[in-house]
Amino acid sequence: MIQRRSRKISCAKLLLTGGVLLYLLLVLAPLVHAQRFEFSGNRKKQSIPFILVKNLIIIPVYINGKGPYNFLLDTGVAQMIITDTTFLDNLDLKSAKTVKVQGYGFGDNIEAVLTRNVSAKVGKAIIKSIPTAIFKKDIFDLSNYLGIKIYGILGYYFFNSFKVKINYYTNKLTFYAPDAKIELKGNRIPIQITGGKPYLTTQIKTDDLGDIEVDLLIDNGSSHPLMMESLHDKPFPLPAKTIYANLGVGINGIINGSMGRISAIKLGTYTFNEVLTGFPEYNIGRSTMEGRTRNGSLGSDILRHFIVTFDYTGGFLYLKKNNNDVPKFEHDMSGLEIYVIQGIKDRYYIGRIEVGSPAEEAGLQVNDEITAINFVGVVHYKLNELTEILKDRNGKQLLMEIYRADDKHVMLLRLKKRI
Structure with a gap:
């Protein structure tokens, strides 16, 4: 069992290795493949910086000429998704349709407004009518989870319009017009696009099964490795x-399961060993919702080790190693999850504590406000830095200063490698 803060971060795109797992298995309006982002004039490419938080890419997007708004760039979604409910009042939705969205999780269906009366602009590229789902309730609460205001999620329509290169090392996104003459570098891996999402076939190795071939969704909007x-x-x-x-968490609610490791995964000529892996509880209806079968998903905690180029129309993924480091995949060693209440000064709270974890043994509780770690105020840290501190080293001791019901407490948290 896992304790969680009601309707806050527990109902956002929740954790895996301190990151975010997004399962948006939408059954919405059919994709309109003719609709694309386009540059004006003779422009063939553009590069823009992005913000990287917990392995997730955040880019500025203009909606109907207003903005910029922070959006996640996510291969795991098809229709553009707006999570900020204020757009329901600000957009012309006379021809919109309200539907119940079925997803991969446990809970009630969620209502969303579907519309094509939306234009979106990224850099100098614009799409005049992009299929969009606007949720009537912000079920993900991404802003508090990532410590930065998030308005929505952009996926297929951007990736299908360009050759898209992501440099996780320099935090730079470069996108090329389909007819741009460029040399795509790196290991070339075939991909298939189904329902607006990319899939690949590769090999993994487990202690019991040995080498097996698997089909994986490529989901850079999930910060897990695998x-x-x-x-x-x-x-x-x-x-x-x-x-x-x-x-x-999916559209309908929490996704439970187990965390472990597989021996290896192969991507082109690269092999990653002792890969931290989530094993969700089996959902027999997932393949029906997605429109195809698959064995699992590949997340950004692996992709971030490459310069990644997506070529949807050509049907290939290009991976070029961005450094010579040997990747190590570590799970959170505290057993707690932090969310942020944004303000003049951000405030950090505990949103989840795993039963039997070091956080529970230390006496920490859900909704405790963390004010300092080892006598350094949390105002001096970014959320990414706090996340790394909580998976730093087996046996490391942290003095946690917290406020609970206006009372100050100092508790000793001893990190423990649990998997």
């Missing part, structure tokens, strides 16, 4: 050592 859900229409076999974990 998720394995099914094999031969049955739950994916768990490794010998796992811990129970809250793996994320």
Whole structure:
């Protein structure tokens, strides 16, 4: 069991390795493939900086000529999604349709307004009519989770319009017109686009199964390294050592499962070892909602080690290693999750504590406000830095200064590598 703060960060795109797992399995209006972002004039490419928070890419987007608004750039979604409910009042939605959205999770369906009466602009590229889902309730609460105001999520229509290069090392996004003459560098891996989402076939290795071929959704909007859900229409076999974990949230609610490791995953000529992996509880209806079967998903905690280029129309993914570091995949060693209440000074609270974790043993509780760690005020940290502190080193001791019901407490938290 996992405790969670009601309707706050627990109902946002929740954790995996301190990051965010997004499962937006939307059954919405059909994709209109003719609609694309386009440059005006003779422009063939553009580069813009992005903000990287918990492995997630945040870019500025103009909506109907206003903005810029912070959007997640996410290969795991098809229709553009607006999560900020104020857009329901600010956009002309006379011809919009309200539907209940079915998703991958547990809970009630969520209402969303569907419209094409929206234009979007990224850099100098614009799309005049982009299929958009505007949720009537901000179920993800991404702003508090990421510590920066988030208005929505942009996916397929951007990636399908360009060749898109993501440099995680320099935080630079470069996008090229389809007819631009460029040399795409790196390992070339075939991908298939189904329902507006990219998939690849590759090999993984487990202690019990050895080398097996798997189909994976490429989901850079999820900060996990890897998720394995099914094999031969049955739950994916768990490794010998796992811990129970809250793996994320879908449209309908919490996704539970286990956290463990697989021996290796191969991507082109690259191999990653001892990869931290989530194993969601098997959902037999997921393939029906997605429109195809798959074994799991590849997340940004692996992709961030590359310069990644997506070529949807050509049907390839290009991966070029951005450094010679040997990747290490570590799970959170505290057992707590932090969310942010934004203001003049951001305030940091505990939104979730795993049963039997170091955080529970230390006496920390959900809704405690964290004010200092090792006598350094949290105002001196960014959320990314706090996340890294909580998975820093097995056995490391942290003095946590917290406020609970206006009373100050100092508690000793000893980090523990649990998987």
